[in-house]
Each structure stands twice: as C-alpha cells, then as structure tokens.
Amino acid sequence: MTEPTPKGRPGGRTARTTQAVIDATTALLGEVAPADLTVGQIAAHAGVNAATVYRKWGTKEALLREVLLTLSAERLTTPDTGSLRGDLVATVAAVADFLRTPAGYALAVLAATAEDDTSQELRDAFWGDRFARAERIFTRAVERGELLDADDALLAYEAMIATLHFRILARRRALDADIAEQLVDLMLGGLTSRN
Amino acid sequence: MTEPTPKGRPGGRTARTTQAVIDATTALLGEVAPADLTVGQIAAHAGVNAATVYRKWGTKEALLREVLLTLSAERLTTPDTGSLRGDLVATVAAVADFLRTPAGYALAVLAATAEDDTSQELRDAFWGDRFARAERIFTRAVERGELLDADDALLAYEAMIATLHFRILARRRALDADIAEQLVDLMLGGLTSRN
Numbered sequence: 001m002t003e004p005t006p007k008g009r010p011g012g013r014t015a016r017t018t019q020a021v022i023d024a025t026t027a028l029l030g031e032v033a034p035a036d037l038t039v040g041q042i043a044a045h046a047g048v049n050a051a052t053v054y055r056k057w058g059t060k061e062a063l064l065r066e067v068l069l070t071l072s073a074e075r076l077t078t079p080d081t082g083s084l085r086g087d088l089v090a091t092v093a094a095v096a097d098f099l100r101t102p103a104g105y106a107l108a109v110l111a112a113t114a115e116d117d118t119s120q121e122l123r124d125a126f127w128g129d130r131f132a133r134a135e136r137i138f139t140r141a142v143e144r145g146e147l148l149d150a151d152d153a154l155l156a157y158e159a160m161i162a163t164l165h166f167r168i169l170a171r172r173r174a175l176d177a178d179i180a181e182q183l184v185d186l187m188l189g190g191l192t193s194r195n
Numbered sequence: 196m197t198e199p200t201p202k203g204r205p206g207g208r209t210a211r212t213t214q215a216v217i218d219a220t221t222a223l224l225g226e227v228a229p230a231d232l233t234v235g236q237i238a239a240h241a242g243v244n245a246a247t248v249y250r251k252w253g254t255k256e257a258l259l260r261e262v263l264l265t266l267s268a269e270r271l272t273t274p275d276t277g278s279l280r281g282d283l284v285a286t287v288a289a290v291a292d293f294l295r296t297p298a299g300y301a302l303a304v305l306a307a308t309a310e311d312d313t314s315q316e317l318r319d320a321f322w323g324d325r326f327a328r329a330e331r332i333f334t335r336a337v338e339r340g341e342l343l344d345a346d347d348a349l350l351a352y353e354a355m356i357a358t359l360h361f362r363i364l365a366r367r368r369a370l371d372a373d374i375a376e377q378l379v380d381l382m383l384g385g386l387t388s389r390n
Contacts (some may be wrong), residue, residue: 021210094213112307112364120367127366146387155377156386159354166353167309170360171322172315182350190385191342191351192279 020046021053025067026133030102034064034110065122068107071098072126078133084141085184091137092160093180099164101176108165131157156187215241218250220262225297229259229305260317263302266293267321273328279336280379287333287355288375294359295370303360326352351382 009156024046028037031160039060043050058082079090096103111123134157138150147153160183176182223232234255237353238245252258270293274285293299301329306318329352342348355378362368371377 039348108365109308113304123365123367131248152377155358155381158361159358159378159381162357162365163350163354165361165365166357169364170303170318170357172318181224182347183354186347186354186382186385188385188387190381190383191348192383 008046017046017048017052018056018073021048021056021063022067022070025063026071026103029067029106034106034114037064039063043118061122064107064110065125066124068110068126069129071103071107072129074102076130076133078136084137084144084146085188087137087140088157088160088184088187089180091134092164092183095161096164099168105168112115112165113143130161134143160184160187207236212241212243212247213251216243216251216258217262217265220258221266221298224301225264227300230308232259234258254319256314259302259305260320263305263317263321266298266302267324270299271325271328273331275335279339279341280383282332282335283352283355283379283382284375286329287359287378289354291359291370291374294363300363303364307360307364325356330369355379355382 012108021042024042025037028041028045032041037060039050039053040172042060042063043053046053053063057066076094077090079087081087081090099108110119111126114122134154135150138147138153138157141147141153142150160180163183164179167175167179216237219237220232222239223236227236232255234245234248237255238248238257241248248258252261271289272285274282276282276285294303305314306321326349329349330345333342333348333352336342336348337345355375358378359370359374362370362374
C-alpha cells in the first residue's frame, strides 16, 4: 500500500472511504439542503458505491449525524487559554465561524427542523458533547477562582450559542465580526453590575 | 345589525370576518404545520369563502404574517411593573408561555424555516416590533437610574428570547417553569459579578 492517504489522514482503505464520504457530505451540504441530499449524490461525489455508504451507515440520517459530530469535533475546539474570558471568546467565535460556513449553516437548519427519532438522537449527542466541553471550561475557571461555581454557567453558554443560532435562523441576520466578545462580556459582567 | 359580534369584539361585518379568519388560522396552526396549511382549510374553519380570504390577504403568507403580528400584539405584552427585573421577567415569561402553545411553536418553526421574501418581511416586521417594545423597557430603566445606558440591553433581550427558541427548536427540550427568572437574573447580574 504505497498509495498516499488522502489529505494526509492515517488509516487503511476503510478509513479513507469513511473520510471521503464525510468530506463529500460536508462539501455537498454547502450546495444542497440536507433534506434534498441523497446517498447517491454523496457516493458519486466521494467516488464510492452507494451500497458502500448504506453498508456502513444504514441511512442518510445516520451519515449526517456522523458528519455533524465529526465536523463538530474538528472545528469546534475548546481551547485552554488560561482565562475564562479567553476560553469563552475562542469557543463562541469558533461556533460563529462554523455557522458562517454553508455546511455549518445547513447543519443548524437541520438541527432545528428535522423531526425523526434519529434526528433527536443526533441533537442529544451533539448538544451533550458541546455542553460537556463547555463544562470543562467552567470547571477550570472554578479551579482558578474566576467563578464561584458552574451552576449558572451552562445557561450562559446556552444563551450565547442560542443567540448565534437565533440570529442566523430566526432573524436571518449576519453575525457581527465581534459577536463572540459582545456576548461573553455581557454574560460575564451582566447589565446592571457595570453601572 | 342586531346579530351579536362574535367573541364580543367590536366592528362590522368586515372586522368580524377578519377576526374569524385570524382565529381559524390560529386554531389550525395548533394542528397543521404552516407549510401544509391551505387557504381552503382556513376559510372552511372560519365559515367564509376562500375568495374572501384571497381578496383581503392575497396570499397565505400575508395572512400568516398578520396572524403572527396579531397574536404577538395580543399575547406578548410589555408590562410596566416599575422595575427592570419585573418588566423583563414578565416579558420573557410571556414569550415562553406563547412558545409553549401549539400556535406559538408553529410560528417559531415558521420563522426559522420559511425561505421566501414575504417571510423575510414577516421576520423583520415581527422582530422590529419586539425589539422596539424591549427598547421601551430599557429606556424606562435608564430613566429610573437602574441602567446607565441601553446599549448592551438589546443584546441581552435577544439572548433571552434566543435561548427560549433555541431550547425548543434546536434542542427540542421543554422550557423550565422558571426559565424567565433564570435568564433575567443571569443577564442582569452576570456570571462573575456575583462572586
């Protein structure tokens, strides 16, 4: 096997096929709404047989779930900057950047609109992972003495992510370049405590 | 005209027809997704001719816009309780109550998913009205000396409303009974100022 691994990722034929299908799905999500995307399109774009996709994932929905979780793991980093404000700005900015991409936007629409049971599992897995990452940020802040406890912190995290989704989905407005800083400073300082 | 006005609302035949169509649409939105709702269904439920609905509104989308704005005006009150916290809790709780109703939920889905130009006008009119109402709350708070300025306040309002929409649409979780108080106390006090 001297054939180069696509995009330098390690792994054998199966891992390369998986990555090709995930990459194809990500690319197509920039052009086609998730509901209109077909396994045939994805397979053709990835250069594999549709039967291979069905054998590995079973359904388009299961594939979309893996793509969502893979992109989430790759792009939605949870950096350790040394300060609560730094960690939160980096985390919220990464979500904003992701939602500005066609694939990120498509996945946000999918999360809000898909009605089947698999989609609910997808939502629970996705948000469970995201909240667990946020919790680690708040736990570190408590250890550093920046926060007394993390009780309200997850609500603040949810409110920041919610504002990003709400602005692009419900209001259909673009996200300001400094939206992460705006939100983090609001959540940390509050409205009345700065007066 | 000795015929009683339906539901005690004032106005002549035209006003009664308008109200009957709005009431029928509101009722049907509890049972049928906005995309699947037809003018024929609405007219039949209201006891009027479909031609009457088309004559007054032109399209289903224009009717849905009026229903959204009418329900918003009726149910999303902007009370003057004498304190910023009281005004915000009442305002956010009214939105949460509305989103817990089938019609409110259906309209939130509609706002997030409809793609046509009329829907964008609907969104702009709806959110423009809601933000203007919130601004009056913050202006009163500035006058009372509770806030230095209203600059960040509209972002806090957006973050609270966003969290309600996000939790029911993106996460598909129920809204806690005390979600309004949780959000208002977070926005007013912030995470770090309470330590």
